[in-house]
Amino acid sequence: MLPARPTTAPADPATSRTLARVRALVPDNVAVSGLTAMTDDLTVQLTRTLPIFIGAILVASFLLLMLVFRSVVVPLKAVLTNALSIGAVYGIVVAVFQWGWLGSLFGLDRTYLIASPLPTIFFAVLFGLSIDYEVFLLSRIREEYDAIGDSTEAVARGLAGTGRVITSAALIMTVVFLSFVTNPSPLVKMMGLGLAAAIVLDATIARMVLVPATMALLGRANWWLPRWLDRHLPRVRAGGTELPGEREAALAAVPERC
Structure with a gap:
């Protein structure tokens, strides 16, 4: 084992260039380790x-939502809306930590590079939370649509029935994630700010504005599914809700009594 100490900091780009030069010089059976090597x-x-x-998360989410809600438009809209929220969070974290915007507000004395695992962590956690809100809201809207047949009214009733629960849950998680910002570690601050900003954006702009507005505008097109695809897809329930036409089929199967 031969220790080598560069004159630059571990996260300095010059250290990464030094690492590349050292790896190019040593034989193939020699490994170069250390903090910079592991990080790179x-x-x-x-x-x-x-x-x-x-891609795997987006495809899996689209397929599962299509199975539950018997629609192509609804899962596509959900995937795009969630991706939009997560993209906005990436921009906020970069603006604060790499560009220094409002850095003093979060106790930052300089700019920091975004840790490479954070984009993956953000996407996994935030997409899961977003889909959770989405399924909760869409399930109620679908129930109302099956009951009254009017898309605009169903969206209004579904939003009224779930809005308080979604907002309350979002407030709780936002407070919890914002508490991470008080930690002196920049990495923990990044996680706290990113997760809190994502919850706020998703529960307000995405879930309470974009989703209801687009569904009200699309109307019956929200629940469009090709007939050939509907015949081949298995039937899946969303919670305790009934599938379209399930109640009528069950009543028709009950024998008449005198």
Whole structure:
């Protein structure tokens, strides 16, 4: 083991360039380790696999929502809305920590590079929370639509029935995540600010504005599903809700009594 100490800091780009030069000089059976080496290798690995990771989550979410709500438009809209919220959070974290916007407000004395695992962590956690809100809201809207058949009224009733619960849950999680910002570690601050900002954006702009507005405008098109696809998809319930036409089929199967 041969220790080598560079004159630059571990996160300095010059240290990464030094690491690349050392690895180019040593034989193939010699490994170069250390904090910078592990961080750079992790960054390279995440850069290669992040598109696969994001694509797998998007496809799985789309398919599951299509099975539950028997629609192509609803899951597509949900995936795009969630991706929009997460993209906005990436921008907020970069603006505060890398560009220094409002840095003093969060106790930052300088700018920091975004840790390479954070985009992956943000996407996984925030997409899961967003889908949770989405399913809760859409389930209620679908129940109302099956009952009254009017899309605009169903959206209004569904929003009125779930809005307080979604807002209350979002406030609780926002307060919890904002408490991370008080930690002196910049990494913990990044996680706290990113998660809190995502919850606020998703529960207000996305879930309470964009989703109801687009569903009210689309009307019956929200629940469009090709007939050939409807015949081949398995029937899945969302909670305790009934599938379209399920109640009528069950009543028709009951024998008449004199």
